[in-house]
Amino acid sequence: MTTASDAADRPVPAAAEADVADTAEPSSSHHFFTIAEDQPLSLDSGPTLAPVKVAYQTHGELNQDKSNAILVCHALTGDQFLTGRNLWTDRPGWWETMVGPGKTLDTDRYFIICSNVLGGCMGTTGPKDIDHATGRPYGLNFPVITIADMVRLQKRLIDHLGIEQLFCVTGGSMGGMQVLQWAANYPEQVYVAAPIATAARHSAQNIAFHEVGRQAIMADPNWHNGDYYSHGVLPQRGLAVARMAAHITYLSEAALQNKFDRNLQDRAKVSFGFDADFQVESYLRHQGSSFVDRFDANSYLYITRAMDYFDMEAEFDGILANAFRGTKTEFCIVSFTSDWLYPTAENKAIVRALNAAAARVSFVEVNSDRGHDAFLLDEPEMFTTLGGFLQAAAARRGLTGP
């Protein structure tokens, strides 16, 4: 079993500790931006937080009038590494299908920014980082955060970069929630917005699945009430179970059936035991065990909590349309037919609210049997939809192609 000290040795790669250029991708580079103690970040829960370090990656070049910037917001277990080598995990970026030269988010044309969210564990300040007040990792002393807090921190980064208005804010799943929050809270800073496979509020079932994951982590004796950092252990078994349960919600029933059916794993007959007889068991166990190597259990608690608290309707006096009244931002909403985590109905609720607010909005439900994770995959209809939307918006904004 990996211990906390192993983990402390491992996931702080030297390359990620400083601003670096990704040699494989000349236009990509990894950076840190720090909010100092004298300008703390305000949080919805009341307290302020400082210092706050933000880890972010950029791709492409910011043009002269800083009008070609696209902010990508990542999902629950995503990070700032969209494409190219992930400096923390040494794996490819999570949105290789979408981001790159000539791709939908064209790095030859746009300046693409993606930052690790507040509370994350890939370089942005989160519960595993040192609380300067105590000299020890925050653990459960980290304040509970919200999607709006994440966005507030991103806004500080965008201000720091001197970008007055983002050309586009986009992202899927929890990324889409941040897109909605950006559009609602900073409408003047968002030219177009493309939330994908998301919802304007977490449903009872969404909360229920997250609560199972949190209880799995908290049930692990290695969790030590969030203070595992000082016990030299990690709540890996609980975190793996949390990931396994969540992972089922990312795939459609059909996707699981098509991929695995009842196929056996490296055997001709069932073993009449509790080994991973079935491929789907082996796959899920792998999803769990590989996740714990790259993700902090407390970050998982804090970020799932932020998602559960997300309810833009409640934020805007019970009327979602109020979030977008008078907006000049243009929206493109994409959902997937087989997504049962944030189903089309939830995405349509956003479309209805935008229509009620007289916002310009286009909506496409992409036919896919791959469930929620379709937004991460090679889905040509999604690329065509977003590509066309961005193309038209770029023309209106006077962004000439590369």
Place this chain on the structure above:
Amino acid sequence: MTTASDAADRPVPAAAEADVADTAEPSSSHHFFTIAEDQPLSLDSGPTLAPVKVAYQTHGELNQDKSNAILVCHALTGDQFLTGRNLWTDRPGWWETMVGPGKTLDTDRYFIICSNVLGGCMGTTGPKDIDHATGRPYGLNFPVITIADMVRLQKRLIDHLGIEQLFCVTGGSMGGMQVLQWAANYPEQVYVAAPIATAARHSAQNIAFHEVGRQAIMADPNWHNGDYYSHGVLPQRGLAVARMAAHITYLSEAALQNKFDRNLQDRAKVSFGFDADFQVESYLRHQGSSFVDRFDANSYLYITRAMDYFDMEAEFDGILANAFRGTKTEFCIVSFTSDWLYPTAENKAIVRALNAAAARVSFVEVNSDRGHDAFLLDEPEMFTTLGGFLQAAAARRGLTGP
């Protein structure tokens, strides 16, 4: 925390230790039947098992020619207590809506039998019982069992009761799997069969959810590789997480939304913490914590495994219809519109196979937004459907009403 010794004190109520009449319900009584060492039970996995104790409850009176017996097969976490006081938990029976005088399964008219399944923990031999070979609880030395093994044991009970042909075999969920297995393996012994909300094989998603539950139990250090009985502890935290994850699959998204939405639990505002702020969290935690008081974690492992192994198509050379060729049994299949655990499509696959085998079958998809658990609830369309089916069958069989 309840310990194994507490549990050993508690869940063996004196009343459940011997054949007893339920004083509240004169026609109900609880019994044990034991398979002796010289007539061991054959198991699909190879070995035989003996002795095997079967705990069962009966309601109503067996008529002179023993033609009015209905066998009810229970679901994963069900037991033999259909109606009246559960002698182990002191709670009402799990199918009060269906079973009783004048109800669909009319105890004034039929002799209703329900036995705890093989591998269970309510009196029938399971992993928490003493292995006579070692003098210690079986734990993981208990053989892995199948749905067919459960049914084989029930067949021994029915033979013991001198019943040549059951009037009806019925049950929901895993109970429905046993019904199908009865009809396939002992067609002459089943006059009519009514499997409800079930499937002829476990899907990849079904297996996936069970695997999450098993991993949650096995991740609990108190599990001790199944030998917690001798460590004076119980893997309650793991079992609670398993139950929470499973419970979500028993309810529809709409049922959760209608029941809980984002309502807060005993508070006006979110706490910005990890308490059960939302009612749905509180409800799920209660489902988890109350379950561990009545269920053995190893039984949960063994019974979920039996369900995952269930694949009647594979058992009958890859053609489900082969399971029912030449059958004289008449079938009534019931599914629920919002059941996503064993959805209508799975139930229709059974109907198609029965049609292909030229069996007599009626099928009703009941409109309900309550998800899989609808089969346990007050669903008038289910009662009407089954009631009419049984009424016609009883008339054909010459069973006169009370």
